[in-house]
Amino acid sequence: MLTTAAVLVVLTACGSQPPSIDAGTTTAVAPTVSPSPSATPTGSIPAPAQRTPEPTVASEPAGDAPSSLAAVPTTTAATAAPEPSAPPAAAPNPEVDDPASITVVVNKRRPLDPIDYFPFGLVLPAVPLAVQEANGLLRGETAAAVEDMFAAAQSDGVGLTVVSGYRSYQDQVSTYNHWVAQNGGNTAAADRISARAGHSEHQTGLAFDVGQSDGACTLSPCFADTAAGQWMAANAHRFGFILRYPGNAEGITGFAAESWHYRFVGEETAAAMRQSGVATLEEHFGLPPAPGY
Numbered sequence: 001m002l003t004t005a006a007v008l009v010v011l012t013a014c015g016s017q018p019p020s021i022d023a024g025t026t027t028a029v030a031p032t033v034s035p036s037p038s039a040t041p042t043g044s045i046p047a048p049a050q051r052t053p054e055p056t057v058a059s060e061p062a063g064d065a066p067s068s069l070a071a072v073p074t075t076t077a078a079t080a081a082p083e084p085s086a087p088p089a090a091a092p093n094p095e096v097d098d099p100a101s102i103t104v105v106v107n108k109r110r111p112l113d114p115i116d117y118f119p120f121g122l123v124l125p126a127v128p129l130a131v132q133e134a135n136g137l138l139r140g141e142t143a144a145a146v147e148d149m150f151a152a153a154q155s156d157g158v159g160l161t162v163v164s165g166y167r168s169y170q171d172q173v174s175t176y177n178h179w180v181a182q183n184g185g186n187t188a189a190a191d192r193i194s195a196r197a198g199h200s201e202h203q204t205g206l207a208f209d210v211g212q213s214d215g216a217c218t219l220s221p222c223f224a225d226t227a228a229g230q231w232m233a234a235n236a237h238r239f240g241f242i243l244r245y246p247g248n249a250e251g252i253t254g255f256a257a258e259s260w261h262y263r264f265v266g267e268e269t270a271a272a273m274r275q276s277g278v279a280t281l282e283e284h285f286g287l288p289p290a291p292g293y
């Protein structure tokens, strides 16, 4: 069957499951993944989104940012170093650092913290899966948005499927090792097509690979030309999703174009990026490019 074959054969930078280790739905929600469920998301991680992370500006200026604002009393502000190009990523920012944040930025230089992060509230959206054994679990708000989006596509005559949703740290360990083995132990080759564990957006429960209901071009570059691919490109932002690996951005995202990999960031961020024309999360949040590990 075309769909299955495509899923099995085609590689995806975000690390689609190799055939022999399809995550299935059995391991995904197993509480054994997280030794202390209650401690993982709430304990070691700074408070999620409710708290504004900036109340301590005075005591802790932005890391190594020019100290003009914080250190200089009131007089010589005019001599402030004119270096606005200093990396703004130095200061901790829960909005992009906290794995529980819907705008967390994960890439080859920004592993999840903790690296084996396990999202709470994974649910299976009530939408078609590409194949029966596909793992379609997603975080609650992401699943709800997927349901709304798929319904809208359906009313436009476009059938969508979920090819792959949440993948655990261990799933990704297996996936990555599979591709290393497939490439004769060449990790550089594997890195071009599969994320290392702890660096995959699929581990956040906020990302999924979308397919067309007839299985055309699943996880393949030609998906961009399908009705599903085009509908998603034109409409996903309305539901809070962005195309995470756009074309011509490998030097920033670390991966070549993936017209099927969508990431939930919320309607506000998706709309802002759409309006500004900024294509990557790294650029939107002023984070350094992550072409490699």
Ligand SMILES: [Zn+2]
Pocket (backbone or CB within 6 Å): 012, 014, 015, 202, 207, 208, 209, 260, 261, 262
């Ligand atoms: Zn993906």
